[in-house]
Amino acid sequence: MKTIIACLTMIFILQINCSAQEMPSIQTDRPDQTECPFIVPLHYFQFETGFSYEQVNSEASEVVAPTVLTRFAINNHFELRMITEYVFDKVDSKDFSGFNPIAFGFKTRLFEEKGFIPVTSFMGHIALPKAASKEFKSTYFAPDFRLTMQHTLSKRQSLSYNLGAEWDGEHADPIFVYTITTGYSFSDKIGGYVEFYGFVPQYEVPDHRFDAGVTYLITANQQLDVSGGVGLSRLSPDYFVSLGYSFRFKI
Secondary structure, eight states: OHHHHHHHHHHHHHHHHSOOTTSOOOOOSOSSSSOOSOOOOTTEEEEEEEEEEEEEETTEEEEEEEEEEEEEEEETTEEEEEEEEEEEEEETTEEEEEEOOOEEEEEEEEEOOBTTBOEEEEEEEEEOTTSSOGGGOOSSOEEEEEEEEEEEOSSSEEEEEEEEEEOOSSOSSOEEEEEEEEEEESSSSEEEEEEEEEEEESSSOOEEEEEEEEEEEEETTEEEEEEEEEEOSTTSOSEEEEEEEEEEEEO
């Protein structure tokens, strides 16, 4: 643990001192649920870490500490991705903890923004059923995919949305996913968003949610975020909150 803290501290210091005027500021897929269509810059590793708490109902809750999205660009139109999550679940006074199945994936740019055509990318992952802690292994591989799109509304405001589907590793029926969010830059450092999103099973009751959040750009290569939201459907969680730190560095 001390080694991890020392490494993160060193990266933090190096990023503060690093000159990053040569490229746009870091663009992340968090804290909202709408994945952005942008690719990590070539030769950069990007890490998006987060800690979240979700109150499912009066008898169940979940803490994710942490979730880590690792991104690396192969070229200007294609990046590789890996998602790891360590979770603490509490259900009916019983506690469970461990790693969810590790997911590997990619994102590829399809279209640049032109008129009514948004900047568009395609993203997909597959979670490995046995690459997890004992209590969290799934029976089957769990794929997911999304089309990620974004329109520029003004110099400070954008409109983004995703459409896709995912599988839970236990059932053959897909769960369709939608998101829509608008982001606004209050200054060069501070941004915010509001978002509606949901999960729509093929045969079951849908799960609709609302959330909002704020981001703070520490440097061009580092960002903090805080967010929270509520469930809008009978099967949705009561509420959830999240805190995150994202950074990138050149290799």
